[in-house]
Every structure is written in C-alpha cells, then in structure tokens.
Amino acid sequence: MQDSLQPRIDDRTNARNVGMARALGAFSLGLGAAQVVSPSSVARAIGVDDGERAGAVIRAVGVREIGVGLALLWSAEPAPFLWSRVAGDAMDVSMLAAAMPSRDGDRDRRRRLGRALAAAAAITLADVVASVRNGATDGDAPTRRDEGVVRASVTVRRSPEELYAFWHDLTRLPAFMTHVDSVTDAGRGRTHWRATAPAGTSIEWDAETTEDVPNSRISWRSVPGSPVETAGTIEFARAPADRGTAVRVRMSYGRPGGVAGRLVARLLGAEPTQQVTDDLRRFKQLMEAGEIVRSEASPEGTRTTRQISQRPGRAMAS
Numbered sequence: 001m002q003d004s005l006q007p008r009i010d011d012r013t014n015a016r017n018v019g020m021a022r023a024l025g026a027f028s029l030g031l032g033a034a035q036v037v038s039p040s041s042v043a044r045a046i047g048v049d050d051g052e053r054a055g056a057v058i059r060a061v062g063v064r065e066i067g068v069g070l071a072l073l074w075s076a077e078p079a080p081f082l083w084s085r086v087a088g089d090a091m092d093v094s095m096l097a098a099a100m101p102s103r104d105g106d107r108d109r110r111r112r113l114g115r116a117l118a119a120a121a122a123i124t125l126a127d128v129v130a131s132v133r134n135g136a137t138d139g140d141a142p143t144r145r146d147e148g149v150v151r152a153s154v155t156v157r158r159s160p161e162e163l164y165a166f167w168h169d170l171t172r173l174p175a176f177m178t179h180v181d182s183v184t185d186a187g188r189g190r191t192h193w194r195a196t197a198p199a200g201t202s203i204e205w206d207a208e209t210t211e212d213v214p215n216s217r218i219s220w221r222s223v224p225g226s227p228v229e230t231a232g233t234i235e236f237a238r239a240p241a242d243r244g245t246a247v248r249v250r251m252s253y254g255r256p257g258g259v260a261g262r263l264v265a266r267l268l269g270a271e272p273t274q275q276v277t278d279d280l281r282r283f284k285q286l287m288e289a290g291e292i293v294r295s296e297a298s299p300e301g302t303r304t305t306r307q308i309s310q311r312p313g314r315a316m317a318s
Helices: 002-037 039-046 052-074 079-103 107-135 160-168 170-175 258-267 272-289 304-309
Strands: 147-156 180-187 190-196 202-213 217-222 229-238 245-254
Touching: 002 039, 002 052, 002 079, 002 107, 039 052, 039 107, 052 079, 079 107, 147 272, 160 170, 160 217, 160 229, 160 245, 160 272, 170 180, 202 229, 245 272
Parallel strands: none
Antiparallel strands: 147 245, 180 190, 190 202, 202 217, 217 229, 229 245
C-alpha cells in the first residue's frame, strides 16, 4: 500500500515545487515590468537616488527579471532559472547594502532602503528554497545547476543484437545525430567527439566507455577536464509481442555557458530532450529502412548537419 501511494505523493510534491517556481516567475515578470516602465517610482519606493544612473540600473535589473520570469513560466525544468534568480538576488542585496551608508543623514530614505533590503533578503531565501526543491524533484538528477538529465526511448523493429552492434561502433553515430560532426576512435575505450554548438560554433571533447554489456547496455562519460561534462547509458531490451527492441537513453550533461548557455540554446532550437528524441527517430529510420527519410528541403544527401531543415514528406503538386 505504501509503495502504491509513493508515486502519487511524489507527483503532488513535484507539482507543488513547479507551482512555486511558476509563482516566482509571475512575480519576477511583474516586478521587472514595473522596473522597466517606471524606474523613478521604483527608485523612490526603495529609497535610492532618483537619477539617470539609478534609472538605467533599475531598468537593466527589470530586463533581467522579465527574462527570468518568462523562462520560469515557460520552462519544463525551472531549477536552472531559479538559481539564476538567486544569483540576481545576491547582486540586488549587495547593491542595496552598499547604498545604506550614504543614507545616514536621511532617516526616511534609510528606512525605505532598509525595508527594501529586508524584502530582497526574504525573496532570496524563497528563491533558494524553490531552487533546492525543484533541483530535488528527480532523485537521479545532477545537483549542479548547469546540468540536466535527458531521457528518451523508441521501439525499433530490429533485434537487440543488431542495434547493439551498430551503436557499439561510436564512429557511426554522426549518421543520425545532427549535432555531432564526428566521432573518432582514440583507442583503449576512448573516443574524440566534435559537435556543433549554438550560433554555428563547435566544441570538442574526449569520452570513455564505462560499461559495455553485449547486446544489452553501453555506458559512457566525458573524461575529467573536458569542456563538456556528460555521461549516458543506452539500453536495448527485447520488446514484447515480437515488436523489435525497446531502446532507452538516459543522459546527463553540463552545457558550456551554464544557465545562460542553456537558455540561448533553447531559443536557438537546441533543446536537449527534443534533440535526443529526434536523434532516436532518425536512428529508428536508419535501422528499419536503411536510410533517413529526407525531403527536397535537404538536398545535400546524407549530411545530417543539413537535415535540421527537413520537413514531413508530402505529395507533389499536380
């Protein structure tokens, strides 16, 4: 009985944690809008100088709040953006604390500044609590805020032995992974990877195989000191009713650039979960049909770096 209730308890806890993140996102959005629209009113309310320089700083903070607020309201993984709020809170508290000594001769402004500082400290505490709780919603998730976990699966009408044999040669992966330019066998269970990063840049790192169970499972991780921190496992399990093989992937990653890098990557269409899911779909096509189905939108043939612009096939116009 206890075991059957646990998933529902976890779901309710996760829902509350995400709801808290959404509420903080709405608050951030409202606060940012006020700071951008009327920085002078905000300056007077918190007891700082109502000047051009203060207005520019308040507007900049408002833009930051709006950006984080939108991210929290939109993202399925709010923890990284909550931690970015904590970083912003620390900056705000530092600026308000630095302004306190200049208010010794003005009791009213010092009182307003003190209230603003207390409010900022309380908001920081709320953001830290929300960040920790949302970071703990997945027992297997990494604790670093610039890391994430991706899970994806697909059923392929081929045997586990065939799929394992293909995947075991990692140099074949660029055939269906659009973001991977090349994988080179470096010997002794190590490989060298080169991948496309956001904005057309590239990044390289070395990885090593940590587990290899024939026809069942392969695990890997980047070597210490690599510019990309990643680890993953792919499993091949025979599907019921002779439907082929269930392929399951679990990856943890630390994207270069941290929270900001993840946000930019999402905006540019490189959201990790969707990327891995699309890669598995292409893997399924390759193993079942012997090729990746393309349209006239990708005339460069098998170069997967061009297939990001592919679209579903359709009948030719008569």
